[in-house]
Amino acid sequence: MRWNEETLEEFRWRLPEIWMLTLSAAAWLALAALAPIHRHDAGSTANWGHWMLMVAAMMLPLQIDKIRLMVERSLWSRRHRASLGYLLGYLGVWAALGVPLAWGFTRFHIAHRLDWRLGAAIGFLATAAWLLSPWKVVAARLCHWVAPLSADGWEADRDCIFYGSIAGCTCALNCWPLMLVCWLSGHSFIAMLFSFSVGWIDRHFPPNYSRNAAAVTVLASAFAIAGMLVGFA
Numbered sequence: 001m002r003w004n005e006e007t008l009e010e011f012r013w014r015l016p017e018i019w020m021l022t023l024s025a026a027a028w029l030a031l032a033a034l035a036p037i038h039r040h041d042a043g044s045t046a047n048w049g050h051w052m053l054m055v056a057a058m059m060l061p062l063q064i065d066k067i068r069l070m071v072e073r074s075l076w077s078r079r080h081r082a083s084l085g086y087l088l089g090y091l092g093v094w095a096a097l098g099v100p101l102a103w104g105f106t107r108f109h110i111a112h113r114l115d116w117r118l119g120a121a122i123g124f125l126a127t128a129a130w131l132l133s134p135w136k137v138v139a140a141r142l143c144h145w146v147a148p149l150s151a152d153g154w155e156a157d158r159d160c161i162f163y164g165s166i167a168g169c170t171c172a173l174n175c176w177p178l179m180l181v182c183w184l185s186g187h188s189f190i191a192m193l194f195s196f197s198v199g200w201i202d203r204h205f206p207p208n209y210s211r212n213a214a215a216v217t218v219l220a221s222a223f224a225i226a227g228m229l230v231g232f233a
Contacts, residue, residue, distance in 0.1 A: 017067045019080075020060050020087065027057035035189035048095075048102035050187050055094040058178075058196045059171065062203050063090065066167055070160065073149050082149075082160045089164025090171070097172060101183055111186040117227030120191040123181030124220035127198065130177045131213040139174040140207065143167075175199055194219060 030053050067083055074082040105111070110119070130136055147163040150156040172179075178195040185191035198216060 017064050017083070020063070020067060020083065024057055024060040027053045027060075031057055031187075031189055031192065044102045044106045047105050047187075048098050051098035051102055052091070052095060054179075054182055054187060054192060055091065055098070058182075058192060058199065059090075059094065059175070060087075061196075062171070062175075062199060063087075063167070069146070070149070070163065074156070074160075075152060078152070078156060082156070085157050085160030086164035086167070089161040089166075090168040091164075092161075093165055093168025093172060105183065105186075110184065114184060114186075115227045115230065116185040116188045116191065117223045117230065119184030119186065120181050120188060120194075121220045121224035121227060123177060123184045123191070124194075124216050124223065126180055127177035128213040128216040128220065131209040131216065136174075136209060139170065140202075142170040143174050145170065191223075 031050075034050070034053075063086075067086060070086055071079040071082055145166065147159060147166060149159045149163065178199050181191050181195045182188070198212070198219075202212065
């Protein structure tokens with residue numbers, strides 16, 4: 001038992017992102033459980049809560065490298081505290097962005113007016129256009145910006161939160177079309193899975209925006225055809 005406890009503690013300290021990934025996994029499970037539930041008439045608060053689940057599920061795994069970099073630049077005893085500060089700043093940006101989006105989703109009855117498949121198709125077409133635009137390269141470079149961190153005290157907490165908030169802003173600028181897919185599709189679980197896959201490839205594979213744009217265009221066409229077939233049925 002002692003060996004197991006010591007091994008678990010060492011594992012927890014050497015992989016500070018593990019609890020962040022656990023949170024992401026829990027969010028995916030919650031989204032999967034909510035997927036069959038009819039939410040067209042949900043209010044702004046419920047839509048905002050769903051938005052935050054979506055952010056936790058899709059965006060947190062994309063922050064592994066930054067979390068590792070940040071804790072390497074922090075004192076050993078502050079590893080988890082630094083991670084928490086970073087995530088507070090990061091999720092705070094997405095929480096603020098989610099407020100007008102949740103209100104707009106409810107106010108304009110997006111789920112009623114737009115079939116989720118066609119919404120996903122529009123979002124993926126916007127993603128393909130974004131991948132081919134020169135601004136995509138600028139946004140991707142901004143994601144690699146690194147903030148200075150104080151060693152200890154409240155200054156270190158401030159810097160971690162600030163770094164997380166800047167990362168949230170640059171991530172939102174870089175990934176906004178993928179979140180648009182989820183928003184226009186009424187938070188469709190299927191659309192989220194495809195959006196996350198596109199985001200993961202964009203983050204962890206050598207950039208080939210023309211190839212990725214072509215693949216996303218095919219994906220958009222598939223969703224559009226599915227939406228039209230359902231409409232004609």
